[in-house]
Amino acid sequence: MKVYVEIDQYSGFCNGVVRAVNSAEENLSKRSVLYSLGAIVHNETELKRLEKEGLRVINLEQMSHLKDSTVLIRAHGEPPSTYALAKQNNIKLIDCTCPVVLQLQKKIAETAGQIVIFGKVGHAEVNGLVGRAEGRAVVIENKEQIDKIDFSQPINIFSQTTKDPDEFEQLCNLISSRMEDKSMLTVHNTVCRQVAQRHARLIQFAENHNVIIFVSGKESSNGRVLYELCKSHNPRTYNIQSLQQIDKKWFKEGDRIGVCGATSTPKWQLTSCAEFLKIALKSYICSKFYSIIYGNYSRF
């Protein structure tokens, strides 16, 4: 049995997550325990690795009981109320809010009138954005919810950074079609450029392989979007959180297997998935030939 395994060279942490994880590791080299407000990355395996180094994930309620401590703010950012709480409790913040998210928060704070955010209700980044709008924001999760918008007022629409750019465009077109005066709609395309580029590349990657193993945590909203994208272009796409979920029945002779993931999936996890496939396919399907390659195909 011959199979090919390729890791998507564009998958792996986005810049915002790399920056936050690096900062956590750097700080943990100087102290034994560091608190993180919320999961620094939506990936259970990576979180367990960081936990072993001393990272402790806390929620807002737990932070409210901390005094004179140090807390890391993850790439998603936080609303102004969290900064006020830190000041009140003399908590030093290691602020790892992604610069792209910071820019978006600033833009929302400076925009007058009704703010519409296309995003997931309760998501940390969205909470941070809603906080910047000071009561003027309406969060829309999908096109079925557009009746939440006040169409008699000017509309400024923004997107959560990890949303599907095509879905955002479709939503904006639908909102525009409901408006008599189109000039009352201002679209701020705030999908992260890294995410937008990843969509186009991932479509190609999914189409160029027979099977896609998509590695991402259950909590990752970017993971859900990218998995659905792969699945819509390749029905033999499987989402896994751990290697134990891989089923040998998914693969056939001569398959080109693509391994990819979300912005919260570390590269090392993709590599170990590819290595696991090499061993599993060899032992279960008596594979005589296999190859692990990074970026290109090669046949053994």
Ligand code: SF4
């Ligand atoms: S997806 Fe983009 S905006 Fe969001 S944390 Fe990553 S780099 Fe920053």
